Every structure is written in C-alpha cells, then in structure tokens.
Amino acid sequence: MRIEFQGVHRRSLRRLSLALAASLFALPALAGDITVLLPGDGYAPDVLQAFEKDTGIHVDQQTLAWDQLHTRIITALVAGTAPADVIELDWSWVGQFGAAGWLEPLDGKVEQSALDEISVLPIFKYDGKIVGAPYNNDFKMMVVNTDHLKKAGIDKVPRTMDELLAAGKAIKEKGITKYPFGLPLSVGEATSTAWYLITMMYGGTLFDANGEPAFTDPSSGGYKALQFIKQAIDDGLIDPASTAYGNPEVREAFKAGDISFILSDGPGPLATYNDKEKSRVAGNSAGAVVPNVTGKTETYGLPEALAIPAASTNKEDALKFINYVMGKDAQVQSYLEHGTLPTRKDALMDLNGKGKLESGDAIVEQVSSVNPLFAEGTPPWYPPFSNAAASAVNAVATGQMTVPDAIASIAKAAKSAMNGN
C-alpha cells in the first residue's frame, strides 16, 4: 500500500513537473495577452470577446473602484513598471502623468478617422502630444426627479439660477423631500468639480487670461458659487450630511427619491436611475442642461481616456485594443451595455437617432456647450489645487471656515501649486 501510494506521488510529481515545464515553454504563446486596468465595471464582456475573436489577443481586464485607481496606477508607474498595458487616464491626471513622462505618445498610432470624430481630444494632449484616447465622454450636467417637479407644480425644468432656487424651495416647502439639492461636499474631486460647475452657473471662470485666480472678487462666479453652497445648506436645501458624500452617495440618495436635483452629475448614470432594479425613481429621472444666470447653459468636460504606460511591454497589442474600442460600433455597444457615453460624434448621433440615448435631447444640447476646464490642457499642478478647493468647500459646509477665508485659502493654494510648492 505504501509503495503504491509513493508511486502515485511520484507519478503526480512527474506530471506536475512536466506541466510546469510545459507552462514555461508556453509563456511565449501568452505574449498576445494584454492587461487592461479601468474603473467601475470596465468594458462589457461582449466587447472584450468580440475583440479577442477579431484579433486573437486575450484581454485580462482588471477593475477597481474610482477612489483606489489613481493610487494603484501611481505606485506602479513611479516604480517604473506598468500597472497594465492599457490604463485609465482621467482628464485631471493628464498634466501630472504627462510631466512625469509616464505615457506613450499616441500620435500617428490611433486611427485618425476615430480621432477626427472626437471633440474632447485636446484635453488629452500634453506638450502637443496625444497621451490618451478618449473613450468616455463625461461632462457635467444636471439630473432631476421629474415627479418631484410635477408634485411641486413646476412644469418645466429650471434653466436659470433663480428658477433653480425657486424650484428647490417650493419642493421643500411642500414637504416633497427634506433636501431637494444633492451635492457632494466631502474632500474629494467630486466636490471641487461641483464648485467649478456652480462657478460656471454664475457665469464665472476659475482663472483669467493671465492664469491668475478669477474667483477672489465677491462679484466673481467662484465666490458666488461658494456663497450659494453655504446658503443652500443654511436654508436646508442641501443635506448637511453631504459633507461625507462623494458622487456615489449623492447618486444613491437620488435613486432612493431623497433628493430632487443632482446639481453636478454626468450623463453616464442616467440609465441606472431609470432602471427599475436599481432605482426607486425609475421612469421619473431625466438629464437636464446645467442652469446658468444668463439662461444660456455652459458646462465643462471631464472625459476619460485609455493610455499606454511607457513601461508597458506589450504596446503593440495594447494599441490594437485601443483602436478596436475606439471604433464606432464598440462605443455604441459600450453605451448600451454599461452606459459609457461615446466620445465619437457619429456614435452619439447614431444612438440618439435610434432613440437609444437616455435623455438624448438634453445630452445633445449640453454636448454643444462643453468646454475644457483648462483651455491649454490640465496643468501638472491641478491635483493639489483641486485638493485645496475641495478642502475649503468642505470646511465652509461644516462651518469650520467662512466663505472669504475659504476663497483666500483656495487662491493661496493655487498660487503655491503653480509655483511647484
């Protein structure tokens, strides 16, 4: 029995060693594999399978929550390794990653026919070179609960700041919901970007033509935006607990029917809000253009792109993947399956023409007013500036700072960040 048992062991060990040897020899065959690192759900399995069938390249897709993605990518890149062959590149990272020389330039590599269809492409240029292929056409827009508006006797979605405030107050007074406005106010990118959007709602900009902070004057849009946030909290239009909210928490509150407006959202989650399995307000939510004091909507883009790390060892196949998913059909399919709004104009028009674009008319109207936040591309000093802005907005919301002090601290942080301190 013992001998037989040992024999089994020997046979197993021999098989195991042969299998290991075979796997070592098989490694070159795996060279056609690429890794892709994206936030949220990443690409739908159908899109990946179609690419694999088309090219014979296997895709190992890894996904991470948005909050963890930047750290994961940074730690790998700073160590001189590639976190994946294709990585997420947010609009806000372009300056940092570009200045660090971490990304492979894509000029002349991504198909020109695709690039010609993408208006947000300049956002992903650093030093005149394309460092990312935009795949998710995210921009700021408002989301409303149409049922709340109806119950409050409001027959059209607010388009001016006065109308927005009046609608919020009417909803609150009628007891339809306790806090009509949803706004992230924790220390994070969602909060700083919300402040930028409200700055635009008041007709302001962040920096003037000379690159100086344009939000320090009490009559400026940025100043008024912070006053608006403070006043809305004091008036009970924004939940004071929002100081711990990022975008996910605000969206959950909207889906639960607890808020009537998400002031600073994007077109991506619209399909989720109208999904009966995921939302209590399904059928009553709609995207709406961003209100403005002038009545003429204005917003900015926060698109996301695909990039290839300079340290990637499989750039050729990574490029094939990028070219595939930048195709019109793949973009349409990604929207239908995961709500990733196409960056290609032809894909957008195609979806809207077929009536498959959620709140299509509002999206198409808003798209025409999308501008980059930084005309010259996102600067390397953007992240510390954004952190300082979010901290100041949060401090105002928690009552730790007054509006003038907060504005002064953001301006000081902007100067310091610009000087590289």
Next chain:
Amino acid sequence: MSKSEVAMTAPSFQEGEKRTWRQLVASDASLGIALATPVILLMAAFVFMPVLLTAWDSFHRVTPMLPGQPFVGLQNYTRMFADPDVRNAWWNTWFYVVMAVVMELILGLLSALLLNGMKSGRRWLLAAVILPWALPPVVNAMVWSWIYNPHYGLLNGLLLRFGLIDQPHVWMNDQATALLLVTLVHVWRMMPLNAVILLAALQTIPRELYEAAEVDGAGKIRRLTMITLPLIAGALGIALTQSTITAFNIFDEAWILAKASAITRPIQGQIYMTAFQDLKFSYGMAMSITVMLVSILVSAVYVRRIYRETRFD
C-alpha cells in the same frame, strides 16, 4: 536566584574567553548566528534599508513631475511648520494619541482584571472581547459609520428615543465630537489587544503574594498598586508602546468615517494626500520620518518612566 546558583548553571566568562574564534564559530554561537541571519537580512532589506532610503530622499526634492532630484537639505522639514494642513493634521493626531492611549490602557487593564478574576466562562468572554481586534480595520470602521450615520444611525436613534437630542445630529461636522468618535472606533478595535497582553501578565503573578498582602491588611487598591502594577510593568510598557504607535498611525477609521475632512484628518491622511495625490513624495517622506521619530520618542519616554517607577530594586 543567588550568585552561586548562577555560577553553577551558566558557563563561566573566563572559560569563554579562552575559546578561539574558530571554536566559537563551531559552537552554539554559530547556530545562533545562522538562525538569526535570515531575520537580520529580511529586516535589513524590508525595514532598515527602506527607512534609510526614505530618510535620504526626504533631504531631496523627489516629485516625478519635476526633472532631477536635487538636494534641498532640511527644506521639507522646515516647510512642515509653515503648512497649516500639516499643523492641523498634527493637532488631530495628538488628540487621537492622548485620548486613545489613555482609554486603551484604562479599559484594557479593567478588562484584563475582570477576565483574570473570573472563575468560569473566561474563555467565552475573552473571545467576545477579542472580536473587534480580529476584525479588519476597514470593516470595523464601516460598522461604526452606520452607527454614526445622521439619518439611520443607531447613535442618533438612541439619543432621540431617550430625548437627549431633538433632531438627528451630523456628528462628523463638529470637530470636538468627530475627533472623539473617531478615537472611540480606534479604541474599540485596539483595546482588546491591551487586555490580552495585560491578562497574560496578570496570570503570571503568584496568588500567594496577594494572600500574604491580605494577611498584612492591604486593601484592594494597595494590592493593585503595590503588587499587580509593578509585576505587570513590562506588559504595561508593551501595551503603552503598541497603543502609542498604532494611534500615531490612525488612518482607516478617520478616512472611512469622514473621508479626507480636515476636521478629522490625521497626519497619515495628510501624508497619503501629499505623496499619492499631489505627488510630492519627498515632502510626504519627511512627514513619515517625523511621525516615526515622534512615536518612538514618546514611547521611549514613558516606557522608561514606567519601568523606573515600578521596579522593586
């Protein structure tokens, strides 16, 4: 143990002196060195070298967005004094350290004394006490974030039911309560470790000592201060040190309960934001080195003090 007993059991020093180096290597010493070498190498590679490299880099400007890594001397260290975010984070951290160490030590000692005095069911109660420590810090903080939730949290629910507040309170918007509540979550997680350390020490104290003291008329407090505390001084030192170091490293609890809010942001949160969001690595490294030095210094001061005050000799 008397001197004569020591002489009988331990090898004499003179005998060791006569040994040649070759004999020493061939003896038990070589075995000891062989056994210790892997640990020394691992510690050198994964602890000492990274610390030295971090300290070296903290005297340079290391940020991937700027070319080169020029020597900047103490600039990263002096800059901390003028940085209001760092000052605020240090203030929060000192609050956490003082409150957490005091609470963990008192509650840990009380729990250990209670457990030590139990005749039956000790192991079940010990298992219950240890549970928060066994949970991952993130899970622990998530549970407490639900308890503190302003809309559906247990804390507001109980206070409303007993009429102590008239409307739900957003706990994390007020600095005093927010710091205290974050500290409580940390204490909840780390106090059991102190209880276990101190319980182990309590169980080594001979019962005869208490009986003799009782015969001499010593009360409970006197027995605690004259017998228990001096005899568990070593364990108290370990408990204090671990409490101090873990309190200086608070991150998960503050981050999950209030995200990066300046109200509760500890120095570790500030380091994370500086190094991994703003990509100012050397500035973050300088902060890390400072935290390490301060926590070691603080631990050393009161560990020395507690030994001095509680030693019999």
